[in-house]
Amino acid sequence: MHRSIRNTVSIVLGIAVLGAAGAFWLASDGKTVAKGQPASPLIPVEAASAVKSDVPVYLNGLGTVQAFNTVTVKAKVDGELQQVLFTEGQSVKKGDLLAVIDPRPFQAAFDQASAKMVQDQANLDNDKVILQRDKKLTAQQFTTVETTQTQQSTVAQLQAQISQDAAAKDSAAVSLSYTQMIAPVDGRTGIRLVDQGNYVHAADTTGIVVITQTQPISVVSTLPEDDLAAVRAAQEAGPVTVTAFTRDGSMNLGEGTLSVIDNEIDQTSGTMRLKSTFPNIDEKLWPGQFVDIRLQQKVVHQAVTVPSAALERGQDGFFVYVIKPDNTVEVRSIQPGQIADGRAVIESGLASGERVVTSGQYRLEAGARISVQNTANQTAGSGQS
Numbered sequence: 001m002h003r004s005i006r007n008t009v010s011i012v013l014g015i016a017v018l019g020a021a022g023a024f025w026l027a028s029d030g031k032t033v034a035k036g037q038p039a040s041p042l043i044p045v046e047a048a049s050a051v052k053s054d055v056p057v058y059l060n061g062l063g064t065v066q067a068f069n070t071v072t073v074k075a076k077v078d079g080e081l082q083q084v085l086f087t088e089g090q091s092v093k094k095g096d097l098l099a100v101i102d103p104r105p106f107q108a109a110f111d112q113a114s115a116k117m118v119q120d121q122a123n124l125d126n127d128k129v130i131l132q133r134d135k136k137l138t139a140q141q142f143t144t145v146e147t148t149q150t151q152q153s154t155v156a157q158l159q160a161q162i163s164q165d166a167a168a169k170d171s172a173a174v175s176l177s178y179t180q181m182i183a184p185v186d187g188r189t190g191i192r193l194v195d196q197g198n199y200v201h202a203a204d205t206t207g208i209v210v211i212t213q214t215q216p217i218s219v220v221s222t223l224p225e226d227d228l229a230a231v232r233a234a235q236e237a238g239p240v241t242v243t244a245f246t247r248d249g250s251m252n253l254g255e256g257t258l259s260v261i262d263n264e265i266d267q268t269s270g271t272m273r274l275k276s277t278f279p280n281i282d283e284k285l286w287p288g289q290f291v292d293i294r295l296q297q298k299v300v301h302q303a304v305t306v307p308s309a310a311l312e313r314g315q316d317g318f319f320v321y322v323i324k325p326d327n328t329v330e331v332r333s334i335q336p337g338q339i340a341d342g343r344a345v346i347e348s349g350l351a352s353g354e355r356v357v358t359s360g361q362y363r364l365e366a367g368a369r370i371s372v373q374n375t376a377n378q379t380a381g382s383g384q385s
Contacts, residue, residue, distance in 0.1 A: 042371035045360035047323055048307050052352045055303045055345055057338055058294045059230065061274075063221030063244065065289040067212035068277070069185050073098060074207035075200040076178040077106065081208070084196045086189050092211065096183040099208055101200065103179040110172035117165035124158040131155050187213040212287050217280040219244055219256065221293040222271040231261060231274070234297050242276040244285060245292040253284040253291060300345065303337070308344040310356040311336060320350065321357040321364050323372065329357060331366045 075081075079101040086098045131151045137143040194200060194208040219242070223231065234240045240258035245251060256278030265272050276293070278285055285291070310320050311334075318336050321329040334349030350356070355372075357364065364370070 040369060042327075042369050043360065043363050044373050045321075045357045045364070045370045046374050047355050047372045048310065048358050050304050050306045050346065050350050050352050050354050050356065052302045053305055055300045055305060055338065055343070057297045057300055058340060059223055059227050059297050061221045061223045061293045061295070063219040063276075063291050063293040065244075065285045065287055065291060066218045066220055067187070067214060067287040068216050068218050069187065069213040070287075071184050071187070071211045071213075072207035073181055073184070073209050073211060074202075075101060075181070075204060076202050077101060077175055078201045079103075079105065079179065079199070081194060081196055081198050081200050084192065084208070086192075086209065088189060088191050088209075090189050092183040092187060092189060094183055094186050097180055098183055098189075099181040099196075101179040101181070103176060106172065106176040106179055110169065110176050113165065113169040113172040117162065117169055120158060120161045120165050124155065124162060127151065127155045127158055181208065183211060185211060185213050186215070187211040214283055214285070214287065215280050216256075216277050217285050217287070218259070219276045219278060219285065219291060219293060221274050221276065221291075221295075222266075222269070223274060223295070225265045225270050225272055227297075228261070228265075228272055230297050231258075231272075231295065234258075234295075235261070237298075241296040242274075242278075243294045243296075244278065245294065247290055247292055249292060251284075254278050254280060254282070258295065300337075304346045304350055304352050305343045306346060306350065306356050307358050308339050308342055309358045311339070311344055312361055321361055322350070323355040323357065323370065327371070328367050328369050329364055 081099060082102050083100040084098075085100070086092060086096075092098070131148070131154075134143055134148040134151050138145055138148045188211065190210040190212065192209055193206050200208070221242075231240070235258060242256050242258050244253040244256070246253065256276045259275045259277045262273035262275070274293075274295070306320070312319050312321070317333060319331055319333045322332045324330055332349055335347045337345035337347045339345075357370070360370075
């Protein structure tokens, strides 16, 4: 009897424990359901606003720096090179004395021509006096007309001889002047080609030094023939600005102006040649140097621009992540124009004032929730390229 009562109590207690456990589980599960799943974490990104600005449009090509003038200084007379008065690599001005050829033979020839002219002039003066006397005697019939005419012929011959003497003297003076070798242009001397003491000839082809004019300096570049109409239109609108950069684009070497478009297209390469002139005051451009050329074709006014870091490329072309007011992102297809100096022109697909993601795109997809970081330093300024 007592055993039966104990069994009944045990059963009742077990049922009570199970009921309490079930109630606790149901309560806990209800709280979990009520609480719901935790929200997805915000993805940190950097962003910038699309802005309107005046953007120069450029055409890019390759160029070679050429001296504005290149002159080989050669001997114009034969003789010993007595003096070399320049230093290799020296900047010289037009008219500077560079070298001296032994002038003594040419000085002697000049002196001889001068003396001959003085002698003939004295003879002419004497014959003119005789002519005047003969004319008086002829008028008084003390001498014949033939005598006077003969004297007139003698005077005429001496006058012609004086003209010949003057020409010979001038020729000797020119030869004497050639013994002083003068810089014909402003520029920089190269490596000396002949040493002092050598005998030089007017027929020598090498000369004694080459002078290259580097201020100003020229750059000859090429562009595709398809750009001809654009370049001509730019030239008709006014001076065309051309900028030279190192081949890696890291250094601006100077700004110049387009001088001329070559008068024919290279049919083998389909390119046109352009020649530009640079002041080159700091001499960053050097003859023979290869450079990248950026020619300003025109200026697009009030173009929509964004940092070029915002552009992504997919299978269907370029796109950007546009930030919506609720801090989610939208994938937007765009049509970019020129991309230069860290800015991209957006021709279609984006309006001024819209914000785009510029860093952190690799974690994004359409509808992702974001947290914008470091926006201020990318939204300031016009961002002209």
